[in-house]
Amino acid sequence: MPVYYNDGLDDPVQYDRQASFIGGQISNFRENLLNESQAESLKDLDAAKNGVLKTRHGFHRFSDLIAAVNAMSEPPTRQPTNTQGLAYFDTDAKESLVAFVNSHIYAVDSGGTVATIGTGSANSTTARVDFCQVADKLFFASHSGNNKVGEVTWSGSAWVVKEAGGTSPTNSKFLTNNGYRIFAYQPSDDQIYVSDILPVVTSTGTTDIFNTSTNLPFKVGLGDPVTGMASWVGFNLVVFCKNSCYVVDTNPVVAGSGATTTTTANFTIRSISQSVGCLSHGSIAQVGEDLFFLSRSGVRSIRRTMEENMIASDVGVISYPVQDVIDQINWAQAQVATATFWGSRYILSVPTGSSLVNDTTLVYNTNTNAW
Numbered sequence: 116m117p118v119y120y121n122d123g124l125d126d127p128v129q130y131d132r133q134a135s136f137i138g139g140q141i142s143n144f145r146e147n148l149l150n151e152s153q154a155e156s157l158k159d160l161d162a163a164k165n166g167v168l169k170t171r172h173g174f175h176r177f178s179d180l181i182a183a184v185n186a187m188s189e190p191p192t193r194q195p196t197n198t199q200g201l202a203y204f205d206t207d208a209k210e211s212l213v214a215f216v217n218s219h220i221y222a223v224d225s226g227g228t229v230a231t232i233g234t235g236s237a238n239s240t241t242a243r244v245d246f247c248q249v250a251d252k253l254f255f256a257s258h259s260g261n262n263k264v265g266e267v268t269w270s271g272s273a274w275v276v277k278e279a280g281g282t283s284p285t286n287s288k289f290l291t292n293n294g295y296r297i298f299a300y301q302p303s304d305d306q307i308y309v310s311d312i313l314p315v316v317t318s319t320g321t322t323d324i325f326n327t328s329t330n331l332p333f334k335v336g337l338g339d340p341v342t343g344m345a346s347w348v349g350f351n352l353v354v355f356c357k358n359s360c361y362v363v364d365t366n367p368v369v370a371g372s373g374a375t376t377t378t379t380a381n382f383t384i385r386s387i388s389q390s391v392g393c394l395s396h397g398s399i400a401q402v403g404e405d406l407f408f409l410s411r412s413g414v415r416s417i418r419r420t421m422e423e424n425m426i427a428s429d430v431g432v433i434s435y436p437v438q439d440v441i442d443q444i445n446w447a448q449a450q451v452a453t454a455t456f457w458g459s460r461y462i463l464s465v466p467t468g469s470s471l472v473n474d475t476t477l478v479y480n481t482n483t484n485a486w
Contacts, residue, residue, distance in 0.1 A: 133151065133152075133154075133168075134151070134152075134166070135151075135152045135165075135166030135167075136152060136153075136154055136157065136160075136162040136166055136167075136168040137152045137162060137164070137165075137166035137483050137485065138150060138152035138153035138154075138483075138485055139153065139154070139157065139162060139436070139480065139483060139485025139486045140153075140154055140155070140156060140157040140436065140437055140485070140486045141153045141154070141155065141436045141437075142155055142156055142436070142437055142439050142440065143435060143436055143437060143438040143439045144436070152166065153485075157486075159171050161478070161480075162480065162483060162485065163482075164459075164480070164482035164483055166483075177212075177223070177227055178212075178223045178227035178228075178229060179229070196216060196217065197216065197217050197240060197241055198214060198215070198216050199215040199216065199217075199218075199237065199239070199241070199242065199243055199244040200214070200215040200243060200244035200245070200246060200255070201213070201214055201215075202215075202246045202248070202253055202255075204222070204248065204253050204267070204269070205248070206250075206251040206269065207251075208251070208269055208271060209269040210225070211223065211224055211269075212224075213232065213246075213253060213267065215237055215244040215246075215255065217240050218235050218236065218237040218238070218239060218240040218259065219231065219233065219234050219235060219236065219237075220232040220233040220236050220237070220255075220267065220276065222274060230274070232267060232274040232276060233267075233274075233276040235259055236258060236259055236265060236276050237255065237257070237258070237259060237265070238257045238258060238259040238262050238286070243397070243451075244256065245287075245288050245289050245290045245396065246290055247290040247291055247292040247297060248292060249292050249295055249296070249297060249310075249313065249314060250295065250313055251268065251269070252266055252267070252268050252314070252315070253266070253267040253268070254266055254267075254290055254297055254314070255267065255290065256286070256287045256288060256290050256299060257285070257286050257287060258276075258278035258279075260278045260319075260320055261278055261280065261285075261320060262285045262286050263278055263279045263280065263283040263284065263285055263287075264278070264279045264283050264284070264287060264290070264297065264299060264324070264325075265277065265278050265279070266278070266279065266316040277316040277319035277320075277322075278316070278319050278320050279314075279316050279320075279322060279323070279324050279325070280318075280319075280320045280321040280322055280323055281321070281322065281323020281324075281325070281326070282323055282325055282326065282327040282328075283308070283323060283324060283325045284299050284300075284301035284306075284308040284325065284332075285301060285303065286301070286302065286303065287299035287300060287301050287302075287308065288300045288301075288302065288341075288396070289341065289343055289344045289396045291344040291345060291346055291352065292346060293346040293350065293351075293352045293365055294312070294350050294365055294366075294367060295312050295313050296309055296310050296311070296312055296314070296365070296367075297309070297310035297314060297324070297325075298310075298344055298352060298365075299325075300341045300344065301332070302340070302341075304332075305334060305340065305341070306332035306333065306334050307332060307333055307334070307335070307341070307344075307354065308325050308327070308330070308332045309325065309330040309331075309332070309333075309365075309379045310324045310325050310326075310330065311324055311325070311326060311330065312367065329378060329379075330378070330379050331378070331379045331380055332379075333363075333379060333382065333384070335354045335356065335361045335363070335384055336354070336356035336358075336359045336361065339356035339357055339358050339359050339392070340356060340357055341354060341355065341356055342355050342356060342357050342392060342393050342394060342395070342396060342450070343355040343393045343395065343396030343397075343398075343399050343408070344396070344399075345399045345401065345406050345408075346401075347362065347401075347406060347417070348404050349366075350364060350365045350366040350367075351363070351364060351365070352365050353387070353406060353417060355392055355393030355396075355399070355408065356392050356393075357392045357393075357394075358389075358390065358391075358392040359386070359387075359388060359389050359390070359391070359392050360386075360387045360388050360391060360392060360393065360417070360420070361384055361385065361386055361387060362384075362385050362387055363382055363383070363384050363385075364382060364383045364384075364385075365379075365382055366381075367381070387417065387420060387421055388420055388421075388423065388424070391410055391412070391415065391420055391423075391431065392410060392411070393408045393409065393410055394409050394410060394411060394446070394449040394450060394452065395408075395409055395449055395450045395451065395452040395453070396450075397451070397452060397453040397454065398452045398453065398454045398463060399454070400454045400455055400456040400461055401456060402416075402456050402461055402481060403481070404418075405417060405418045406418075407433070407454070407456070407461045407463075407479070408454075409449065409452050409454070409463065409465070410432075411446070412429065412432050413432045413433075413434035413435065413438060413441045414432070414433055414434035414441070414461075414463060414477070414479070415431045415432055415433065415434075416431055416433055417431075419431040419433070433479065434477070434479075434486070436485070436486055437477060437486045440467075440475070440477060443467040443468060443475070444465050444466065444467055445465075445466040445467060445468060445469060445470055445471070448466045448470070448471050448472075449465065449466070451466060451471075451472065451473060452464065452465045452466070452473065453473060459480060459481050459482045460478050460479065460480050460481065461478070461479040461481065462476060462477075462478050463476065463477045463478075463479075464476045464477075465477070
């Protein structure tokens, strides 16, 4: 629209323009408080670090995920596809997308070809499957054989699925690789179990890769259930509870001891916050040397949350500019929220309104520090 009214026929019309959108979306403020590089809404738009606004990238159909076929119907119909998890298996010998679908495990190669790894290998057809890769092995929770941790490997010619045994945790969650060990939370006793370094299941259903006689399980946030875990800088493991969070120093070798010292009794646990927790393990993503996650107050930075104890301010929250969107989250289903960090962007999908599945995606650009 014209900046000012001019009825002269010989003067060029002056149009309003925006030189840059580097300030991103600021939808939680009154429009008259926005500066010239900010916008009230940037739906389906993306601002690069030079401030140029472009429509967001579209979607590329990579592969059809497998669904069960109901042969009794006429004509035969496919049952709903319930994707429980997607992992990227990456070794020197094999690279593949591993999909957990309706309790089955599939491998999808770069051309979109689907191969079956295991049939009914996961112990649920609907629950989220948590996983982590340690060296050349992908571990998942949980295997249908004994409800313990499962292992997926590539033998060089075929996929192999095994299950841990012994004192390995049952129906565990939030598998995390830290220092070439698996950390797994067992809800039944509210404890975190720790595997041997570079765990290997040599005999399916028998090998005890957690060996609790030497790798003692430990607890954090007594009475506050664990909701997620993430490996951080060095040997630090961040454990998130519903209303608190902690950092665990998992360095297996104590200064002055022999190099073979691996006992979990040497771990030290330090509180980060007694009032801030995480709502979804899937929302945790490493961003440089920081961790971003979804809390009840919005999207937070773990580094900035640590500073709150010193300055008595909510500087840990980075989503305040889009708090109006955050307030629409269906908090009763917030545990399904999922995030990743890619292309200098923290990409978070959440359920809003009455939705039971993720239906809204928020994107934080770390180059411009804007949504």
